[in-house]
Amino acid sequence: MKDQLKTLYIDKELSLEKVGKLLGVSPTTIYRRLKKHNIKIRNSGELNKGKPSGASGKTWKLSEKARNNHRLSLIGKKQSLRHRINQGLARRGLLAKEKNPNWRGGITKQNDIVRKSFDYRMWRNLVFERDNYTCQICGKKGGILHAHHIKPFAYYPELRFLVDNGETLCVDCHKKTNTYAGRGKIYGILT
Numbered sequence: 001m002k003d004q005l006k007t008l009y010i011d012k013e014l015s016l017e018k019v020g021k022l023l024g025v026s027p028t029t030i031y032r033r034l035k036k037h038n039i040k041i042r043n044s045g046e047l048n049k050g051k052p053s054g055a056s057g058k059t060w061k062l063s064e065k066a067r068n069n070h071r072l073s074l075i076g077k078k079q080s081l082r083h084r085i086n087q088g089l090a091r092r093g094l095l096a097k098e099k100n101p102n103w104r105g106g107i108t109k110q111n112d113i114v115r116k117s118f119d120y121r122m123w124r125n126l127v128f129e130r131d132n133y134t135c136q137i138c139g140k141k142g143g144i145l146h147a148h149h150i151k152p153f154a155y156y157p158e159l160r161f162l163v164d165n166g167e168t169l170c171v172d173c174h175k176k177t178n179t180y181a182g183r184g185k186i187y188g189i190l191t
């Protein structure tokens, strides 16, 4: 037994584990026997070699790089899956239009509102200027004034920003016009 140990461990320089395997015993047993026979042990840490590391002893530690690669591959899978789901939904018209990559209506609509709002303010100021900030019905000057569309805003879109279609009115006189009720609704979009 001692000769066998010497041959395998010293001459062939096999590890405790390999020697143990060849002799049908555990590396620990080989370790003990080597000690018993005063054979110098090359590396006592060898006993732990091959055993799982980590606090739980159940998991192999992945290198930092390996873990990162694993994480990135998971993210990649997640994103491509979401992308495919969104594509599927968009094809069936089920995706919220804002999230649909093909939807451009929001920008156009927003631009439209900004432009019309600007046009409206320009038109209103030009009407006030022309009328010298004076109500065209009662002659009151200043205070809160409205620019009233002579031909209704809602029915004559082509006349909306025509100064000739506007007149300056004080709030009281404006309230008496028959298109006043629609004012909030119509002006609400623009101002």
Ligand SMILES: [Zn+2]
Residues within 6 Å of the ligand: 135, 136, 137, 138, 139, 140, 169, 170, 171, 172, 173, 174
């Ligand atoms: Zn008035």
